[in-house]
Amino acid sequence: MTNEATAPASGDGKTSFSHWIAEMRALLSLGAPLILAQLAQNALFTTDVIMMGWLGPESLAAGMLATAFMNTFMIGGIAMLSVVAALVAQARGAGDSKGVRRTVRQGLWVAIAVSLVLWPILWQVRPVLSALGQAPVAIDRAEEYVHVAMWLVLPGLCYVVFRSFLSALQQTRVILLVTIGAVALNALLNWALIFGNFGMPRLELRGAAIATLIVNIFMFAALAFYAVRHRRFRRYHVFARFWRADWQRFLAIIRVGAPIGFMVLAEVALFSMAAVLMGRLGTNELAAHAVALQCASTAFMVPLGLSQATTVRVGLAYGAGDRAGVARAGWGAMIVTLAFMTTTCLLFIFYSDALVGLFLDQDDPANFEALRLAATYVVIGGIFQLVDGAQVSAAGALRGLSDTTAPMIIALLGYWAVGFPIAWIAGIVLDWRGVGVWLGLAGGLAFVAVVLTTRFAMRERLGLLPPLPAQ
Template sequence: MSASWGDELRATFALAWPLVIAQLAQNALTATDVIMLGWLGPTHLAAGTLATTFLMPFLVCGVGIVGAVAPLVAQARGARDIKAVRRVVRQGMWAAILLAVLFTPILLQIRPIYAALGQDPTITLMAEEYIQVGVWMLFPALTIIALRSLLSAFDATRIILLVTVGGVLFNAFANYGLIFGHFGMPRLELRGAALATVLANIVMFGLMLAYVLRQRRFKRFYVLMRLWKPDWPRFREIFRIGTPIGLTVLAEVGLFTAAALLMGLLGTDEVAAHAIALQCASMAFMVPLGLGIAATVRVGMAYGRGDAEGIRKAGWTAFALGTSFMAVSCALFLTLGPSIVALFLDPRVPENAHALALAGTFLVVAGVFQLVDGAQVVAAHALRGLSDTKIPMVFAILGYWAIGLPTAWLFGFVIGWRGVGIWLGLAAGLAAVAVVLVARFAMRERLGLLRPR
């Protein structure tokens, strides 16, 4: 018998709130690097930004692929198949290692790739210094996703929160020491920032693994038992489900990267205003993202035990929570936009006036697309709980790149609405994806998505 609506609401909220805060803390990890590199000066900040911009698509793609462990473990839990849990997590760790091995040599070619793209040679050389060290974060960072998926699927999200916050604090300490040479550490500047990030991810991986191996609830899975033993069907299943997830996330990240490049054609103030509005929207986005991860687990568990009513309640409960929060953030952006953007640029400086005005306008559009952004991310994650990832990937790529980007170009440059037009294009792409994915979840039975796999 499936849970009541009230029970489902409580279960989803209890599962989601540590994930939401952990996602916000994960954002703080990157923010710490940006702030401290900024203390070295604009050249170092530009080099660090160039390096992380190159690294990020590989990282988010890998996170999406290994993230397939979450629905598979949730389904195994729902079906009470303990042996499958161990095998899925073990193969997820191998998938993480394989992806890191494949991505590393590509990332180490940052200098010739950026040279071919016409980037500044001096800054590119500095960015290469960061990548040569920072690329090794992929191994612990991607393996963490397999362990985090196991913990999420068994409602142990508070330990994820504690480990992530601990990683943020460690990263801040190591950054300050290794970038500037404090606490008896060597002054490594860009390499120091990269090394701090690598070490922070190693610490987080070690803490998570120790918890899984020592905590009585998870010891029974013996996740490292016969770690070398292949399980090719489950290994392929992770890539079958995870590759579309990785490409979907990559398509969305690519859309916002393209929007930033379009802003660069308009001027410095537009880029600064875009960065401010995007930072505000990204922070708000962490809430429905955390709810979406919870939806994957709750829907996956119901799917594993063959509970169609449980699937319905889990999906729509997360959807209601996500859109309700985004409605609140929409109202805040619409009513307090000028006050919010003033937190980023000093309004008393006359040179900031134009950028602040633009940021306030962009934030109004961001407020409107908060609703569709929340809807699309929760719907996508609910469908992942059903192992439905290929068709949503196609819809996402078409929505972002066949609707969102052309609309941004049309409104921004052809019609002449400039930055506002670009943001309207982003909203159009997200809205198209949201409508299709929500409709797909609503029609899940008619489309045959509930058939046992």
């Protein structure tokens, strides 16, 4: 499946309705496979949440703590390594096969380095959660999960390297197929290992962790095998002389990818700390938070995929010196994203009870309070769908202009100087509990969305376009 969508350039700087329509079609054509891959990837975690929910609110709450702790660190590494796609595309565009090979190899080196840093941190899950005031029972179960699942860091990051490599070569079909296969494998392994089906032992959360580890090894191995054996990619010899250092490319990946990683990490850490605050409020609050957050994150996969396509579309117009094209690509993506998120907002508001019923048994009296809280959080989550889509769309447009450092600073301020204080004050100090925590999340996202969108609107005045030739 290749993504070679084009839209007519407007070299005279003028634009028309037909240009806007063509741009949006190009965006959707490029973004569709990326969206499907993101949805399939998210389905892995959704399957875990659903099946952990079948064990009951306590297991779901502990699983949420464990995954929130891991994701705080893991997703930063994933975002950093996503820059491999851009570097491979640049080398490929220059006809530099050696540059492609160097980037993939050093991407794998960075994955190893990040894993060596993260493993000792993840092993300390118990003292960290204890210091954060979590319940002893939840800590025991979370530690049981993390001490197994933490070993997925290396294969998971190496999978990102090969996914970026194949994406840059416009081979998205195999990525989608492998991810769909991983979803099926994960569901099967969860059913067997969590609940003791098919003659396997009932391992509950430990079984979920083993399943997740196996699935990540499968995804890495499948893409690596495809990249090494397929006749189109065999010539890159990505594993040849793998031990040979290339510090220049190694540091380039870290230098370019770090701002993106820190920006994503700031948002993920905010949501992880929200889970910690929920854990202080009680098991039902944390379980309800897990359900509502999973609903919101599933919907978020669409604007996330669109934002990746937005970066490409804005970058193409930027490279062509088409100022009107930059505007169409950025604003057109925001319009499409806003339209989708308005739909999910209405869905969350009017069908919140039905959505939370997918995760917790509505016939079990023990789940009544968690269901009630989850439905409330889903409604609030529906409202912040709009600002969540806006911020990721604006960030994608700015990355197309190679603007990553300022958005990272804006994200840090928005999430931690605005979002978390609101969550703490409203949720804990004012005792609005979970509703206050979710209002904090919405406030942080809204700040980042407004500032990033304003930055894109002021791109000319801020000097983000000086290299473009005069129209």
